[in-house]
Amino acid sequence: MPMAKSIADALDGDLDVLLVKKLGAPGNPEMAIGAVDESGGVYLVPHLSHLGISSSYIEDEIREALGVLQFRRRVYTPRRRPIDPSGRVVIVVDDGCATGATLAAALRCVRTKNPSKLVAAVAVASFDALQVIRRQADEVVCLAAPEPFVAVGRFFDDFSPVSDDEVRQILQQFDANAVAAAS
Numbered sequence: 001m002p003m004a005k006s007i008a009d010a011l012d013g014d015l016d017v018l019l020v021k022k023l024g025a026p027g028n029p030e031m032a033i034g035a036v037d038e039s040g041g042v043y044l045v046p047h048l049s050h051l052g053i054s055s056s057y058i059e060d061e062i063r064e065a066l067g068v069l070q071f072r073r074r075v076y077t078p079r080r081r082p083i084d085p086s087g088r089v090v091i092v093v094d095d096g097c098a099t100g101a102t103l104a105a106a107l108r109c110v111r112t113k114n115p116s117k118l119v120a121a122v123a124v125a126s127f128d129a130l131q132v133i134r135r136q137a138d139e140v141v142c143l144a145a146p147e148p149f150v151a152v153g154r155f156f157d158d159f160s161p162v163s164d165d166e167v168r169q170i171l172q173q174f175d176a177n178a179v180a181a182a183s
Contacts, residue, residue, distance in 0.1 A: 096152030
């Protein structure tokens with residue numbers, strides 16, 4: 001969200017949040033086997049069938065993720081609906097992509113809402129993740145794609161999680177600015 005805020009500020013654009021949650025592998029929740037968006041759209045990594053993960057495990061992960069996403073939507077934007085991306089240039093921002101699953105899920109979700117152009121902006125990504133997201137976006141902007149790629153956090157001085165309060169504050173600031181500009 002802080003990266004998206006910087007981009008929206010620089011472009012004098014609108015800012016919203018698109019909620020997507022990683023589906024973690026059994027015993028290794030940081031390894032993405034896919035992702036789910038807040039509307040229930042699911043993206044699963046192409047090599048999932050080779051991992052031997054049961055469909056009941058995946059269904060449980062999806063159900064849990066949707067609960068988290070519904071909670072976050074109520075917390076982040078309690079007084080308004082998400083901005084409609086139809087007919088607009090939409091930039092979906094991610095700090096980094098190891099597998100590309102969460103960004104691919106986000107891009108697929110936005111694509112169903114008919115933006116005029118869909119851009120993926122990511123600070124750092126693996127080569128494989130870039131191949132995944134290039135299939136989903138009209139344009140991809142990636143600052144670094146180092147090889148070997150180990151983990152997203154290795155490319156940041158501070159990779160601490162963004163709190164729900166911080167996300168809510170950023171969104172409230174943009175909402176207040178939009179109301180002030182419309183007056």
